[in-house]
Amino acid sequence: KNEVEQSPQNLTAQEGEFITINCSYSVGISALHWLQQHPGGGIVSLFMLSSGKKKHGRLIATINIQEKHSSLHITASHPRDSAVYICAGREGNTPLVFGKGTRLSVIA
Amino acid sequence: DSGVTQTPKHLITATGQRVTLRCSPRSGDLSVYWYQQSLDQGLQFLIQYYNGEERAKGNILERFSAQQFPDLHSELNLSSLELGDSALYFCASSDLDTQYFGPGTRLTVL
Numbered sequence: 001k002n003e004v005e006q007s008p009q010n011l012t013a014q015e016g017e018f019i020t021i022n023c024s025y026s027v028g029i030s031a032l033h034w035l036q037q038h039p040g041g042g043i044v045s046l047f048m049l050s051s052g053k054k055k056h057g058r059l060i061a062t063i064n065i066q067e068k069h070s071s072l073h074i075t076a077s078h079p080r081d082s083a084v085y086i087c088a089g090r091e092g093n094t095p096l097v098f099g100k101g102t103r104l105s106v107i108a
Numbered sequence: 109d110s111g112v113t114q115t116p117k118h119l120i121t122a123t124g125q126r127v128t129l130r131c132s133p134r135s136g137d138l139s140v141y142w143y144q145q146s147l148d149q150g151l152q153f154l155i156q157y158y159n160g161e162e163r164a165k166g167n168i169l170e171r172f173s174a175q176q177f178p179d180l181h182s183e184l185n186l187s188s189l190e191l192g193d194s195a196l197y198f199c200a201s202s203d204l205d206t207q208y209f210g211p212g213t214r215l216t217v218l
Contacts, residue, residue, distance in 0.1 A: 033207070041196060043209035044110070086151065095141070095153040095164050096207070 003027045004089055006099035013106050019074040021102045023087035030091050032070050034061050037084040037101070046072070046085075077106045111135065112201050112210035120216045126187040129213045133180055133201030139163070140182040141207065142174055146195040157182055189217045 004025045013019050023032065034046040047054050047061040049070065054061050058077075063070040074081055084103050088096040111134035121127055133140050142154040153166035157176035168174075171189075176182040186193060194217045200207040 031205075035209075041212050041214070043198060043200075043212075045206050045208065048205045088151070093164075095156060095166050097153075098151040100150040 003097050004087060004099040006085075006087055006102050008102060009100070010103045011105070013077050013104070015078060015106055015108050017077050017106075019077050019081075019104065019106075021072045021085050021087075021104070023070045023072070023099055025068050025070075025089050025097075027089065027097065028091045029065075029068070029089035031089070032063055033088045033090075033096065034070075034072050035086040035088065037086060039083065043086075074104075079106045079108050082106050110208040110210065112199060112208050114197075114199055114210035114213050116213060117211065118214050118216075120218065121189060122218055123189055123191060125189050125217075126185065127189065127215065129184040129186070129197055129199075129215075131182045131184070131199030131210055133182070133199075134208055137201035137203060137208070138180065139202045140176055140180070141200045141202070142168075142182070142184050143198045143200065144195050145198065145212075146192075151198075154184070186215070191217050193217050 007022045031050045033048050036044045049063040058075045060073040082105050084101040086101045088098040090096050113132045115130045138159040141156045145151045154168040155174050156164040160176050171187050174184045196212045198212045200209045
């Protein structure tokens with residue numbers, strides 16, 4: 001069993017829908033990262049969270065340390081949001097442990 | 109553009125060969141991380157260097173080695189290549205909180 005689990009694995013949404021991607025982890029984590037991987041392969045860091053909630057544009061990330069759970073929300077989704085979203089956790093300065101990713105397709 | 113550069117972009121080689129992947133971190137970043145992304149395994153941490161010294165090691169095979177040079181660029185050496193080594197190899201550099209990923213090198217072993 002992977003230490004970092006994401007759900008769903010695949011997600012198809014209509015343009016404008018509100019999207020939620022979930023990440024649960026079974027190890028102690030002091031920081032959780034959300035990454036976006038574009039169809040061309042490039043990876044962009046979206047958020048780093050250690051508590052609470054962060055917002056950037058239409059993206060919102062939340063984390064509940066006690067429940068070992070984080071969510072990434074996308075409001076008013078758009079076809080350009082189509083990508084693979086990856087969560088990754090770390091404890092202190094240990095290396096990142098990655099989930100397997102959620103493939104999102106937003107259809108116009 | 110993350111500021112992290114990787115060369116080459118694509119590499120096609122044969123089993124048993126040796127290749128070198130190169131990474132230049134963002135200006136001012138001392139840490140370099142190497143990751144492997146294969147279709148079935150997802151992203152996996154290989155190794156981290158900080159200011160020339162190895163800081164952490166992950167699932168890196170003995171056939172693989174890396175180093176970070178005084179100018180902070182890093183090289184990942186893959187030898188005795190096998191079909192299963194075909195993957196995307198990313199390097200990343202970091203400030204305190206964020207990792208900045210390079211565009212990756214796609215390695216195909218035939």
